[in-house]
Every structure is written in structure tokens, then in C-alpha cells.
Amino acid sequence: MGFFKRRWKQILIGGLSLCTILFGLGFYEYYHIQPEHHFKHPPTISSDQVIADSDSDSASEDQEKIKAANALRNIPKLKENVLNILLIGSDERKGQHAGHSDSMILLHADLNKHQYNTVSIPRDTRVYLAGYGYTKLTSVQYIKQATSGSKAGIEAAVSSIMQLTGVPINYYVETNYEGLQSMVEALGTVDVDVPFDVKLTHPWYKENKDKIIKKGTQTLDGKMITELVHERYSLKRVDFDRQLLQEKVLVAIAKAALQPSNFTDLPHLVSTTSNFLIGTNMSNTDILSLGLAVKSLNPNKDIHYYQLTGHSETLYDDILKSNNSQLILDQDNLQQVMTHFR
Template sequence: MSSLVVLIVLFGFGFYEFQKLQPKNHFKNAPTISAPTTSQSTRTSSTEENSTDQLKDIPKLKENVLNILLIGSDERKGKNLGHSDSMILVHIDLNNHQYNTVSIPRDTRVHLDGYGYTKLTSVQYIKQATSGAKIGIEAAVNAVSQLTGVPINYYVETNYEGLQSMVDALGTIDVDVPFDVELTHPWYKENKDKVIKKGTQTLDGEMTTELVHERYSLKRVDFDRQLLQEKVLIGIAKSAVQPSHLTKLPKLASTISDFLIASNMSKTDIVSLGLALKDVNPDQDVKYYQLEGQSESLYDDILQNNNSQIVLNEEELQEVMKHFK
């Protein structure tokens, strides 16, 4: 079946273009998002709030090694502002066929130049409000790069409507739900108090959206929501790499605007990435990491009040990030 996929893509793009689309050719000189606008520190003392942070010197990755940041925004249709509600960093090593992902807590404490200390989720919102959509998303990407100390080549941002459209384009996805999830804060009011049961569930776009949106009923709140988002990501990946869907890659790439709010990936980037991942088994070939930290009540310079923020364990952070370099 994989040879049939190659033939169909080859027919659609032509031999020369197909060769350029081969992942090791296409991503040989992947861009690195630079000019960070956000610096990060684990400092919590108010006496240090006005000091100048030094931006980390972040080296580039090797050829054919990529870091892609997946951002889920709470931006609603027709609006131009949104918080970074979820962030998943994906590492793809085409040389060694190694794939890693890590979820980054939305409430992680970071320092935003010109504003002070705040939550990671607020960086995109405040920079969009003051400098526009593109600057906002790039600020969020650079915040993650500075936080983790690893370069980021591409970003892909979607919102709940985009996620719903993406899953609906695939039909349904199977999600290994690790625990019962009661929808106490649903995206759609008619779904309030419904329960998505523990176990493998076949979900459409709407219920997938509800699953990744819920956090208030979860025992570990955002950390459990990160786990749910990981399970949904696996479900989408497993569905997307099915041969019947891989043949639709050119068509899906041409309608990518239906799913995404923003991305620096071109249509050919997306098609080439699909070719790179066509034989990946999300259950066996991908390693999943989750960053945890200490929840503390700290002063937020943007919101001008104390709120719950997560201070990551620096040693644990560096140990995980070894797999993203």
C-alpha cells in the first residue's frame, strides 16, 4: 500500500517536484525562528523583577532534525486575540528516525521583556493585543524556545474550531481516554455534564474538542489535560498515517487554512512532513514526555495580581530537553 501512496503523490506533483519533497531533501536547511522577544528565568523574588535577563544562546539543530511547536489557542472565530491554551513540542530526527513530544504547562512562569513576569499562556495574548497577530505567535514560540533552551523550526497554531475541522476531515479518531472526563466547562453548552468514559473512544471533531478543553473536573487540572491532549494527538496521528488518508495529503494541504490560524509551514512543508511520518507508529516509535513543576502563588506583572503559576524543575527540564537537541 505504501508504494501506491508514493505513486499517487508522484503523479500529483511530478517526478522532479517529488524528489524535492523527499523529507531529507526538503528539510535539509529548515529555518530557525530567531530574534527572541521573550526571556525566561525561574527567579521568583520580587526584588529581581526589574533586572535585565540575558537571552539564552540557542544553537541550531543538525541537518534533517526538526522541532515543531503545536499550539492550541482559545481564540474564538472572528477574533484576533487568544491565549496559548496548550503547547506541545515535537522533535523529528529524520537521520535516526527518532520522534519525541513534550507537553509544556500553559501556566509556566516566564519573563516577557517590557512587561515583567507572567504565565506562558498570556504571552501570545498580550503581544497580539499590542503588536499584532504575527508578533504575538512569534513571541509565544520564542518564549518556549527560551524556556526550553532548544531551537524551534516551525510552529502550527490551531484553535478549537480548527481542531474540530481537522478531526472531521479525518472522519473520526480513536482516543485512549485514561480516566472518566466530566465536561464541566464545555466549548458547546449543550455538552455540559456529559461524561467521556475511560477506555478507547471513537470521537468526532466536536467531542475531541470537548475532551482537550476540559480541565476543571480533572484531578491534576492542567497536567491531566496535557495527558488528554497527548492521547488526542496520538489518535490524530494514527488516523492521519492510514494509507487512505496519506493519499489525500495534497488536497488536505491545499485546505490547511480550514484547520490552522497561523503557521510558518508552507503547503509543500506539510506534504513533505506527511511523507516523513507515513511509516511511523505513534504507539511504538514516538516517546512522550510531560513537564511538571511546583505550583506557587506568585505575582503576575501583566494581570497585576497573585495567581497560580508553575515553576518548572530546572534539572528535570534540562534532562527532558536532551531529547530535543
């Protein structure tokens, strides 16, 4: 009888110990997934290779390369619980292994103040790529992917934007048109505040040729969302108007994702991110924690959109070995806007 009592006592103590350990692990995970703890010291994407390549050259060989490296060295870190995320839309098609950075939106998330700033980086912006020379920003990812692989292409695009803007980037999230379509389809449809009539002159799907998406609030499915963010040739201000459309779509997706019916399914949506993304340095835990951070976000009030200005010039492209139209950003405007991303 005494043996059985001792045995049950051992089992009981063991069970309680296991429950205590599991509870402790659960509390640990819960604590560390909370945004104020998880993003206290977010990583900054490194440009060590770019800097190392620049250091290997003498000043007389390539002044621009050394200038680029110095610009990256001098980028300050952000405060605790403040992070910059680069959203990249690639024109990479299914089965391909390289694509151009067709759209780039920089998102600044201040989790202390619950404020979110966004700015579109124009695809035709003139930038310097170490080892190649001057080219359009959209070409940086493509040429590096074609020569050095997918990750190198994304990191080169990120480095170019950090060098251009003078602000650090902690995370990148890349999707393509198929991924964006899948993302919207997972949400059902989204309501977009379309600021002007948009004629689809260069559609992703041939059957949508010359269709018009009317001004006003439009309920759009995944296919039409991809058409909306892709169109630029029919727009009055071309890329600048396309950036505005992309900002409207970003807000619409945020509003749809934060609906109670979708937000409660956040863990499932996070687990299926591979259906939407073709590249990211964010873990599923990072994405889940960020989702918790924005759960009370009001997209109409808490997201502030900024736009960069500049002028187009016909200049020599060192990658394409020919002249093309490139955008020269207004430096005063650039520096003023970037104060909202530091």
C-alpha cells in the same frame, strides 16, 4: 515537401525539448520534496527583535531582559534533518483577533532515526516577557497580539518557549478549537485511548455540560475531541492530566491521518489547511514533505511522550498586576527532558 519535413522536425524537436524540461522540473520538485532533502537545513525561528530590544537597555535598567536575550543567543542549532515544531492550541474564538495559548506541545522529529518526541509545555508556567515582566506563558501570546498583531503574538510565545527550554524551534503550527474540530471532521472520527473518566464541567458546547467520556478506547467526532482537550477542572491533576489527554488525542489523530484511505488524499488535505490552522510558518510544501516523512510512522511505538514537572506558587503577575497561581518548573527535570529535543 522539404518545407513540411523541416517543419515537422522542428515541432518534434520542440515537443521533445518541452517534455525534457517538464520532466526535469518534475524530477527537481520530486527530489526536493523528499524529507531527507527538504528538511536538510530547516530554518530556525528568529528572536532578533527580542535580542535587539534587550541590547538597547543598559544592564542596570533591566537585568532580566538581558538575561533573556543571552539565553536566546546561546541556543544551539539542530543536526541535519532534525527539527522542532511547536503545536499551539489557542482559545481564540471565531471573529476574534487575539487568544491565549491554551495548549502547547513541542514535537521533536528526527528524520534520520524516524523518532519523534513530544512534550507539553504547561500553560501556567512562569516566564519572563521583555517589556512587561513575569507572567504566565498563556498570557504572552494574548498581550502581544492585542498590542502588536497576530504574528508578533505567536513569535513572542515561541521566543518565550525557546528561552525557557533552551532548544531551537523551526516551525510553529497554531489552531483553535474550531480548527481542531474541522481537522477531525475531515478525517471522519478518531479512536482515542482515554486514560480515565472525563466529566465535562467546562464544555465548549453548552449541550455537553456534565457529560462523561468514559475510560477506554472511544470513537469521537470533532466536537467531542475539542471537549476532551479543553477539559481540566474535573481532572485530578488539572493541567498535567489535560496534557496527557492532549497527547492521547495527538496520537489518535496521527493514526487516523496515516490510514491508507486518508494518506492517499494527503495533497487534498494539505491544500485545505487554511480550514484547520489560524497561523503557521510552514508552507504547503513543508507540510506535504513532513507528511511523506511520517507515512510509515507507528504512533504507538515511534512517538515518545515526556512530561515536565513543577510546583504551583501564588506570585505577582506583571501583566495582570495581581497575584495568581503560576507553575515553577523543576529545572533538573526540564534540562533532562530537553536532552531529547536537541
